[in-house]
Amino acid sequence: MASPVLVDEPRIAAWDRRVDWWLTGLAALFLAAYAWQVLDTSLTPAGRNALEVVLTGTWVVFALDYLVRIALARRRWYFVRTHLLDLVMLALPMFRQLRALRLITVVTVLNRQLRDDARGRVVFYVVGTVMLIAFVASLAVLDAERYAPDSSITTFGDALWWTMTTISTVGYGDRYPVTLEGRLVAVSLMVAGIALLGVVTASLASWFVENLRQAGAAVERELDEVSADVDRAEAQLAAVLAELRATNARLDALERSNRAS
Template sequence: MQHLKTAPKPDPAEPAVSAWEARTDLAMTGLALLFLGVYAWQVLDTDVGPGLHLALEIALWVIWAAFAADYAMRLLLARNKWRFVRRHVLDLLAVALPMVRQLRALRLITVLRVLNRRFGAGLRGRVGIYVGGTTLLIGLAASLAVLDAERRHPDATITTFGDALWWTLTTITTVGYGDRYPVTAEGRIVAATLMIGGIALIGVATGTIASWFLEKIAGAEDTDQATHAEVVALRAELAALRAELAVLNRGAVSPPSPQPSAPPPT
């Protein structure tokens, strides 16, 4: 659990921004999780009434406004504004794009960025957990986003959450059966983002598995070398024992030396 509490690594070039992120890190993480939960409720509960739907929508926009205010504050505190903008392009896009109604599902990019900032610093050293958690999070977000974008279109092939999960699985693994595909502009943007993310995740996962195999093979080779060295040492000890036993055996079977005879009497 200590890894999950690790704060983002401070940027020595932007101490004010780092201090702000350290103060707001836990709150932003909570808002990101709340946003994901409310968004999932809004997308998956198709029987929600107009009043509750409006309340959920307002909650989502209020949380998004908090993300936008966080970005604006970090930009205000940054010493080098252009450097901050260049290094946080995805944050800017995630804040700006959802203003377009047709791109509202892209608010999830902000959630992923916040959660990665929170947990990534502590989990990157544990690559398997980090890759697995990131894959599940991106898969869930992509499934919700593509379902939200597609299901109301008359030509949609993704109309249920099961369809969305299947499409996400085939897309993120680059299999692409083609039985489910987005037809809206927003759905295709989600698909393009998922494709790029899927290729990156597969590359990391493949590298992790290869590294694990190499580590196991190297460990087996080291074990074999150690065992061989022990066998050689045991053989040397056995040879020395045999030599000592041979010396002792020769001493035991050798006849006693003759005693000198007494001189004859004169």
């Protein structure tokens, strides 16, 4: 089912249909550029600056998309109130210390491609989302922690291990962020882990309920068919009994006639 906001805002829905795939491509470019910038420690200053231009440019496009959606909205303040998270995601990365949070915008844009059929594709949705969030969070925490004093997350392997233990709510504690940006990533990851667990639990519960409902409906249909068969059998039996009575009556009449003669 489409979002209520999009149902009430046909112009925004039309805009989304027109630009979502383009924005998804930009989000993938953004993610690739950021991953390159974080993982390639041999980048020259010129290469790093070029990647920063790509990151900033794509982030600006995301911001323009948000502004266009506001301009197209019939109830603009209502749109802003119901999309506060989008606004925060676009505003916070303006601060250099929070630059990694620009990656959350990527998750938002990619998530828009699956918003209408999350339950029908729950396995794909959950697995894909976990993989994307894990990769994004690993890059973000490594970017924040790699050169921080007393940091325990200095390689991508460390970052990926920390991400998986955090998103699964296990939290071994052998790796942990020490910077503000890293801790913000950790908080976001903890919330994402709880949300994903809730999605999985709700989807499984819904699946069980639906299957039980379908099984109950199938049993009810079978009972109705059996009842109909019983009714037909009773009707046929009644017809046979009526025919037997009529035959007996004719035989009795014939016997009386023979005696009389």
